Amino acid sequence: MSSHRLFRFPKPQWLNSANSRTAGVYIAGALFSLALFTIIDAATFSHSTRNGSEFHMNFVDWIPGIFSALGMLIINSIDKSRLSGDNFSYSGDGVAWKARVVLFMGFAAMAGGLAGGVTVMVLKYVVPGAEWPAMWFGVGNVIANGLVMLSSVVLWVSQNMEDDYTYNLAL
Template sequence: MSSHRLFRFPKPQWLNNANARTFGVYTAGALFSLGFYILIDAAAYSRSPLNGSDPAVHITFVDWIPGICSALGMLVINSIDKSRLSADSFSYSGNGVAWKARLVLFLGFALMAGGLAGAVTVLVLKYVVPEYVWPTLWMGTANVVANGCVMLSSVVLWVAQNMEDEYTYNLAL
């Protein structure tokens, strides 16, 4: 067993398949789309005549802020080159590339966690405390579900991007 591995158990061989990587990327895209579809559906329902003649609450920009934060966090996390996270061990890396990449990665995760926490806060303060019933409560719940889908899609995309297919060659000089 090599000394540079983090975990004791080896990675399964099916993860080295190009089809598994493609499936992961498409799954991440589907989760991201599903999350924002749910949020747009709740926003459309809040302005719909099905919601009543004069609904007590509508989706406003405050409801969209957690989703925007989660989407920005996903963008930041998945735009980092994964080889830069351990770049200080290489001689070509420059001055402190790894800690800068880790800092940006932390900021991306903080944006996503803040988005999910903001969605829960909006749900509790705007929908649960005033004791709205289910059709109206769905608008706050949809925000939490949408942010959860964006976070899950980011995790799936991170894992899919770190897969190595059988046609990838790692050359080290």
């Protein structure tokens, strides 16, 4: 075993193939579509005639999802190779620290979206004492934001896998 490795067990070889990368992208898309379905289901049920409560979803319930989706867009727009480079020095073009700052902003937007979803659920549905059919509006919001975060993680990992047989052509 080499001494420069961090973990004792090696990464499985099947995890580093083009098929697993493609499967990761599809899984991330499925998670994101499930999140979108969850929030749309809660919103349509809140405005249907079957909702017998005074609780309804409005724009405040959508704001955490917007922040989570924006954070996902920011995070997955950054190439992983841009994060390694200069070591916070003032020389060079400074692309690495700019990429790290933008990546932090993306993670902060996603974390803020999930925290906002929990806050909306607690303040709008738990504190006033909503019963279960109306409680789904807040729970669905939290589930949707969690699925967006999970989708972003799966997409980040699958898009930034390194393959030994990948050729980078640069002029």
